[in-house]
Amino acid sequence: MISTPRRRVATGFVHLVLGAIALVFAAPLLWLVTAAVDEKAGLRTELPEQPGPANLLAVLDWEVGLLPMLNGLLLAGGAAVISVTLAALAAYPLSRYQLRFKRPFLYVVLFATGLPMTAVMVPVYSMFVQLDLIDSMFGTMLFLAATSLPYAIWMTKGFMDNVPLSLEEAAWVDGASGMQSLRQVVLPLMLPGLSVVGVFTFISAWGNFFVPFTLLLDPEKQPAAVGVFAFFGRAGLESYGPLAAYSLLYTAPVLGLYLIVSRRLGGTFTLAGAVK
């Protein structure tokens, strides 16, 4: 392509706009990092006045930070395992057999992926009271799994459709049942896809604040999402440093998982199957 002066001016202008957008997007993020390592942090982004690990050490306290992190791991991890397992089972007949109700079923699943779950939280609270599930970590885990399940089924079916039927037919000839060939042939071939579904469920459950905030009462059972919020509520002027450190601690697992999965699948993994 020929580089004319006009084109160079245009390119310079585009770079300027992109640089400005990146700067505006980076500005709020910077505070999290500078405040986390500044023992005298305020609400401004500035070079740490008194750098040190005190903020992080303060939130690594068992009740403040570690227990909520463990609870979050249990809730989000459990939800991910349940969701992936049920989605893999459900996707098999949807992907392999001709069923009369398949289209309407998938239609409902797709419809459910779009519903704003916030809207049902008040009735879910009331329902949990009726079922005596309030303050139950297992009940909360099941609900988190259920909210991710439509999307998990949709994605898993997409991945399963890409596993060639011919491989499975060989197993059938050898006398394997549908479930056996699912476990021994299909699932091993779609492990990358399943891990994406699992990571996606984990990330959305880990980041969910409203669900544990309404369904769990005991501070000992609260996950990190509620722990960091409670910390925010208590934080006086002198606690912004620890709040930022807690935020980074709480973000770390999500960021790590995102980087691993996006590196393997090219960054747009959450969009697989959702937007075409």
Next chain:
Amino acid sequence: MKRVVPLVPAVVLLGIFLVGPVLWTVYLSFTNTALSGAAARSPQFTGLDNFARMIEDPALLNAVWLTVVFTVGSAVIGQNCLGMLLAVLLAGRSRLLRSAVGGVVVAAWVLPELVAAFAIYAFLNADGSLNAVLDWLGLPGQNWLYTAPMAAVVLANVWRGTAFSMLTYQAAMSDVPSDLLEAAQMDGAGPLRRFWHVTLPTIRRTVLSNLLLITLQTIGVFALIYVLTAGGPGEASQTLPLLMYEQAFVFREIGYGTATALVLLLVGGVFAAVYARTLREELR
């Protein structure tokens, strides 16, 4: 029949925890159920009372309007247009530029909702970085979360959600046939006309489903607004999810709060149905 057995666990879980609450929403919104007191022990069926009360409730009207402002402002206009702009400007740039700019935008999106809210809270606070920058430029600062709460939450949601639209449009644009673009260029079409007459018509289905998805994600936003303004000052940024929360858990009127939730659920249901229909060709 044996073939559908693997579907059973998923159907049971969805039935109890998704279909159940939706049906329960409809039932509760016709009762005077409360969190405590006599109406908590034995709720009465009150017919259309909640809805009659809603129609005359200025708080509900206010919340519906603010939800529309929030959704149109932050999702339909903000995230959608900025995401499209970024996808267009980043197309064909160097790898370094793409990953640097794209990385910063995606970082705001990968953060858990609460952490994103804290970052924006610090940024827009009276003692925050925005005022520091304005001060440095010789401009007066203010407590943005208090003086301009809707603008603050709209900006926060644009900041947090733009990456989704950007990634969606980047993926869609990579599927636009390059020979079409080259042919248009040969015919003398500039970048703007190529975008308008070639790229946009090719990706219009993606634009539609993206708009539906971000609308659905935005009407239910709770934590971001709850941290930034808690719906205030007064009711100045009280969207439907925040009103619903206040009615149910602060004023302890579960029945009335659920009636509000039903409004949100119905609006979401309409958008979700349209969304599912746009993808119906994939229901094989």
